[in-house]
Amino acid sequence: MxxxxxQKTISAQEEAPQSSQAPADVAGVGRRYHQRRNVTIIxxxxxxxxPGVAEQxxxxxxxFTYVDSNGVxxxxxxxxxxxxxxxxxxxxKHPETHYTTSAVTPGRYLEVFEKxxxxxxxxxxxxLSEGLSSSINAARQAADMLREKRPGTEIYxxxxxxxxxxxxxxxxxxxxxxxxxxxxxxxxxxxxxxxYFIHGYFTLDSFDALxxxxxxxxxxxxxxxxxxxxxxxxxxxxxxxxLRGMCRGRKKALRAIIQDxxxxxxHEPSLPLAIVSTDAEKDADWLEHEIRKEKGCEDVTxxxxxxxPILGTHVGPGMVALVFWGTDRREKLSLTxxxxxxxxxxxxxxxxxxxxxxxxxxxx
Numbered sequence: 547m548x549x550x551x552x553q554k555t556i557s558a559q560e561e562a563p564q565s566s567q568a569p570a571d572v573a574g575v576g577r578r579y580h581q582r583r584n585v586t587i588i589x590x591x592x593x594x595x596x597p598g599v600a601e602q603x604x605x606x607x608x609x610f611t612y613v614d615s616n617g618v619x620x621x622x623x624x625x626x627x628x629x630x631x632x633x634x635x636x637x638x639k640h641p642e643t644h645y646t647t648s649a650v651t652p653g654r655y656l657e658v659f660e661k662x663x664x665x666x667x668x669x670x671x672x673x674l675s676e677g678l679s680s681s682i683n684a685a686r687q688a689a690d691m692l693r694e695k696r697p698g699t700e701i702y703x704x705x706x707x708x709x710x711x712x713x714x715x716x717x718x719x720x721x722x723x724x725x726x727x728x729x730x731x732x733x734x735x736x737x738x739x740x741x742y743f744i745h746g747y748f749t750l751d752s753f754d755a756l757x758x759x760x761x762x763x764x765x766x767x768x769x770x771x772x773x774x775x776x777x778x779x780x781x782x783x784x785x786x787x788x789l790r791g792m793c794r795g796r797k798k799a800l801r802a803i804i805q806d807x808x809x810x811x812x813h814e815p816s817l818p819l820a821i822v823s824t825d826a827e828k829d830a831d832w833l834e835h836e837i838r839k840e841k842g843c844e845d846v847t848x849x850x851x852x853x854x855p856i857l858g859t860h861v862g863p864g865m866v867a868l869v870f871w872g873t874d875r876r877e878k879l880s881l882t883x884x885x886x887x888x889x890x891x892x893x894x895x896x897x898x899x900x901x902x903x904x905x906x907x908x909x910x
Contacts, residue, residue: 572718573602578725580604585730586662587721588671590650590681591622593706593713594822596851600624603721608658608673610681610856613646622854630852634825634863641754645859649681655688659701663692668700668730672717672737675785676705678857702734704741707785710857711820711849711869712744718818745872747780747790747806749799751826751864778802783875800829803868804836810872811840818847823866824858830866837868 589600591609600607610622620628637643655671662669671689673682682705689701706713720737728736775792776799782788790806793799819837823830834848852858853865 572599575718575722575725576602576604579721582725582727584667584727585724585733586665586667586669587717587724588658588662588669589713589717590673591624592674592679592709592854592856593717594711594820594851594853594857595624595714595717596820596849597625599714599718599849603717605717605721606658606662608650608655608671610650610674610854611648612855612859613648615642615644620855622856624854625852628855631825633855634858637859637863645855647856647859649679650684652684652687652691655685656691659688659692660695663696663699663701668702670702670704670720670730670733670737672704672706672713672720674713675707675709675781677707677781677784677786678709700730702730704734704737705785707741707783708744708746708781709785710746710853710867711822711851712741712746712781714849714851715744715818715820715869715871716741742783742875743812743871743873744869745780745806745810745875746867746869747778747803748861748865748867749776749778749793749796749803750861751776751796752862753777755860755862778806780806796829800832800866803833807837807868807870808840810870811843812871812873813842814871815842815846817871818849819871820849820851820869821867822851822853822869824853824861824863826864826866833866833868 583604587603587605589605589607591607595607607624609624611619612622613619659669659671671685673685676682682703685703689703692699692701706716708716716737719740720733723736724733774795776794776796777792778790778799780788780790791802793802821830821833830850834850837843837846837848853861853867858865
């Protein structure tokens with residue numbers, strides 16, 4: 547556990563309401579978006595929206611589903627009918643509990659897209675990275691079916707290339723840009739570039755959930771637990787999880803996250819940050835406290851929320867993550883990788899060409 551912090555200084559749920567609520571201007575952004583709405587924006591439930599954010603933005607949310615050990619299917623309603631602490635505490639007390647998550651089907655996507663198309667506005671769907679789920683491919687199939695059924699429909703499918711609250715930060719700014727008058731195509735192009743400026747770093751309490759999901763060998767999880775090894779993870783340019791390093795002890799892992807923040811933060815106080823966890827509020831408090839000690843971050847808005855069951859079942863209780871706008875993640879590529887990216891970009895005419903209306907091609 548991170549070092550103790552004076553609770554009078556930081557209390558995410560009570561004494562620092564800006565931490566657990568939507569950014570102060572989200573409601574205003576949502577109102578402006580609806581006043582001049584020229585596009586329908588659809589997202590999914592895996593972006594770990596803080597209470598009220600999706601509603602205030604006015605975006606439609608497609609929920610994922612998961613099945614518990616008893617075979618009962620649950621809808622991820624962003625904790626409206628379930629308490630996150632109880633959910634993750636149950637995972638702690640009953641490690642044998644197994645959850646199965648499932649991708650949204652093309653049929654379900656088509657149902658949502660068809661309803662949205664009735665308004666006659668262009669549609670943008672922003673979904674969980676292909677590096678973590680096949681759902682984005684189902685959305686692409688549904689978009690193609692919609693174009694066949696309703697020729698001329700303008701619909702864009704964007705792979706967030708990130709996960710969790712990174713999708714929330716991206717959605718907030720996409721709605722802001724829409725309220726400023728960007729067209730659907732301009733929003734798609736804007737988001738296709740902006741997604742690479744969002745960073746996310748997190749650590750886990752144990753390797754157990756990763757081992758249970760087949761992401762690491764059980765033997766590695768056992769050794770990691772005995773040596774108190776804590777991983778620091780992020781996501782790569784395709785949105786897949788990537789290991790950044792191994793730390794001996796939780797405190798060192800948390801400090802590694804703060805160091806990555808210092809190295810990559812964009813220093814734009816007007817843009818919110820996000821801290822999410824799977825019932826690790828004290829560590830989330832510690833991260834926020836450390837961030838506010840950084841120059842220029844004293845009054846930055848920090849959005850706090852709980853990780854959805856869809857992602858939480860794969861990382862287990864005790865995960866904590868920091869997400870923020872920062873430097874261009876593509877600049878970290880090696881020289882040869884940058885050349886390869888440029889070649890792919892020329893081949894596909896930029897962006898996710900296969901996601902744009904009436905186009906086919908390789909994904910960049």
